[in-house]
Amino acid sequence: MLEAADLMVFYENMLALNNVSIRCGKNQIVGVFGANSAGKSTLMYALSGIMLDIRKKEAMAGGERITLTGSIRYLGREISTIKPSRRAKMGIVLCPERRRIFKESTVLENLKIGGYLASAAQAAETLAYVFKMFPALSKLKNRLGGFLSGGEQQMLAIGRALMAQPKLLLLDEPLLGLSPLMQATLMRATREIRNERKISIIITEQYARPVLPIVDHAFILENGSAVMEGSREELMDNPDIRAAYFGV
Amino acid sequence: MNTAAQQRRKERIDRGIKVRTDGLYALMSWRELAYLIAPRSILIVGLLILPLVMPGRYWPRVISIACIYALVAMSFDFLAHYVGLVSLGGAFFVGIGSYLSAILNTSLGLPPLIAVPVATLAGGAFCTLVLLPCLPLRGVYFAIVTLMYPLFMARLIEALDIVGGTDGIMGIDSFPSAWIEQYGVIVMVLIFLFGLRRLVNTDFGLVLRAVKDNDQAVKASGMNITRYKALAVFIASATGCLAGACLAHIYMWTGISTFALDFSILPIAATVIGGSGTLVGPVLGCLILVPVSELLRDFGTLRIVFYSLILLAFVVFRSDGLMAYGQRKYDQFERWTKI
Numbered sequence: 099m100l101e102a103a104d105l106m107v108f109y110e111n112m113l114a115l116n117n118v119s120i121r122c123g124k125n126q127i128v129g130v131f132g133a134n135s136a137g138k139s140t141l142m143y144a145l146s147g148i149m150l151d152i153r154k155k156e157a158m159a160g161g162e163r164i165t166l167t168g169s170i171r172y173l174g175r176e177i178s179t180i181k182p183s184r185r186a187k188m189g190i191v192l193c194p195e196r197r198r199i200f201k202e203s204t205v206l207e208n209l210k211i212g213g214y215l216a217s218a219a220q221a222a223e224t225l226a227y228v229f230k231m232f233p234a235l236s237k238l239k240n241r242l243g244g245f246l247s248g249g250e251q252q253m254l255a256i257g258r259a260l261m262a263q264p265k266l267l268l269l270d271e272p273l274l275g276l277s278p279l280m281q282a283t284l285m286r287a288t289r290e291i292r293n294e295r296k297i298s299i300i301i302t303e304q305y306a307r308p309v310l311p312i313v314d315h316a317f318i319l320e321n322g323s324a325v326m327e328g329s330r331e332e333l334m335d336n337p338d339i340r341a342a343y344f345g346v
Numbered sequence: 347m348n349t350a351a352q353q354r355r356k357e358r359i360d361r362g363i364k365v366r367t368d369g370l371y372a373l374m375s376w377r378e379l380a381y382l383i384a385p386r387s388i389l390i391v392g393l394l395i396l397p398l399v400m401p402g403r404y405w406p407r408v409i410s411i412a413c414i415y416a417l418v419a420m421s422f423d424f425l426a427h428y429v430g431l432v433s434l435g436g437a438f439f440v441g442i443g444s445y446l447s448a449i450l451n452t453s454l455g456l457p458p459l460i461a462v463p464v465a466t467l468a469g470g471a472f473c474t475l476v477l478l479p480c481l482p483l484r485g486v487y488f489a490i491v492t493l494m495y496p497l498f499m500a501r502l503i504e505a506l507d508i509v510g511g512t513d514g515i516m517g518i519d520s521f522p523s524a525w526i527e528q529y530g531v532i533v534m535v536l537i538f539l540f541g542l543r544r545l546v547n548t549d550f551g552l553v554l555r556a557v558k559d560n561d562q563a564v565k566a567s568g569m570n571i572t573r574y575k576a577l578a579v580f581i582a583s584a585t586g587c588l589a590g591a592c593l594a595h596i597y598m599w600t601g602i603s604t605f606a607l608d609f610s611i612l613p614i615a616a617t618v619i620g621g622s623g624t625l626v627g628p629v630l631g632c633l634i635l636v637p638v639s640e641l642l643r644d645f646g647t648l649r650i651v652f653y654s655l656i657l658l659a660f661v662v663f664r665s666d667g668l669m670a671y672g673q674r675k676y677d678q679f680e681r682w683t684k685i
Contacts, residue, residue, distance in 0.1 A: 160666030
């Protein structure tokens with residue numbers, strides 16, 4: 099479905115991604131694990147194309163010079179120069195780190211904004227689906243986004259991303275700052291979404307343990323390089339990885 | 347993206363001499379010292395020589411006006427980029443300063459050399475006092491409120507017909523000699539420029555910059571941010587008042603036009619062109635903008651069109667400003683490297 103090869107991203111002279119190649123198959127959940135500053139968010143920005151936008155803005159403001167190379171193939175097409183908005187239309191939807199929900203819009207409005215690309219019928223269907231998947235949100239329809247708890251905000255962010263009718267959903271640190279209970283709920287929901295909506299999901303996280311049960315394949319990023327990859331079992335069998343990312 | 351051309355990237359690297367001059371090594375050799383001193387001395391010597399090489403009586407006067415704008419622009423830059431208060435009240439500071447100095451001179455008979463510093467301090471105190479209620483405001487709200495102040499003062503003077511009304515105050519003494527008039531402002535610009543640059547790197551400046559970044563965290567560290575903001579506003583408004591006071595004695599007249607929007611807008615434009623957050627940038631910007639606007643006088647009202655186009659181009663294509671660009675070229679070199 100998605101195949102990124104030799105991705106390199108420089109922020110000025112700092113190498114944020116070094117020859118990273120990752121793949122995500124159809125209907126797969128792929129995990130990307132790494133510590134702070136390993137390059138997880140940079141990878142997500144590169145895949146979703148936001149990096150092109152950041153590069154342009156930085157260039158205009160005379161800030162950091164961002165260099166981006168490598169190829170990203172999506173559904174058999176090279177997309178590495180395609181604008182982020184076009185990529186979203188093609189089905190690559192990013193659910194950004196720290197949620198970035200629209201704080202001054204209500205839950206319903208947030209979801210409707212997400213459904214901008216969808217047809218009316220699709221939007222109505224997805225809206226019902228989101229409320230079914232996250233019953234907590236349906237009770238809060240008219241509350242402002244900024245007044246939601248962290249977990250509810252994350253549900254909303256995922257729901258908003260779903261409204262854009264993704265074929266490939268990029269979840270950037272969806273468990274940031276959430277309680278273990280909420281983490282488990284969200285991961286269950288993520289798996290169900292994959293099963294029911296038939297979409298592929300790439301999910302990044304620092305701490306792999308809550309995510310690992312649902313991933314089919316995972317990559318480990320360290321200082322911008324993909325140092326390891328493998329199926330869930332292969333990673334669990336590696337003692338170093340277990341100690342570093344699973345805390346056992 | 348895999349074409350051969352894009353497999354190279356341009357990297358920026360600090361010049362060796364820049365790295366060496368960052369620390370005590372700067373004292374090691376004349377070359378390093380010269381590297382540090384050269385840009386500063388170009389500015390100082392350049393500013394001091396400028397009036398001498400300018401022909402006639404008209405252009406030296408333009409330089410004086412540019413310096414007055416530079417003071418206001420510095421105060422804007424200081425408030426906006428080191429304290430986080432975007433003030434559109436440059437005209438308010440200038441107006442208060444010029445009226446105070448004019449009144450001190452005409453009513454109390456103080457000579458300009460005493461009236462100007464007194465007006466600077468008293469004006470700074472007055473401006474701080476009236477801005478005190480607005481200090482909790484941030485961002486665009488502070489900007490709107492400070493934009494109101496000069497309009498308010500101008501209409502107040504006009505409507506109540508106080509301090510000269512629409513005629514303004516005439517018969518203000520000029521500086522004792524043309525030399526003092528010319529160099530007083532220039533030296534003041536230099537003093538305030540280097541003073542502010544030093545100030546923002548002291549502990550006090552550190553707190554101010556922290557207030558800009560996150561005022562709640564500063565409060566949580568047990569500091570009274572209103573006090574720090576008030577002090578910063580005093581410094582900035584005193585700078586603006588000094589500019590206004592000098593203006594009154596240079597023109598030997600003051601009126602409600604000192605509250606005109608020009609004194610709020612042009613300094614901001616100069617800051618954008620020169621490079622915001624550098625403090626030198628605004629001075630440079632004024633030294634470019636003011637003469638340019640004089641040169642464009644031949645075009646009549648079209649002047650504003652050209653002026654706006656220049657500004658537009660800068661904001662769109664070089665929003666970091668000349669100074670940041672120049673600094674980068676001075677400190678770093680670029681080269682192509684293979685990825």
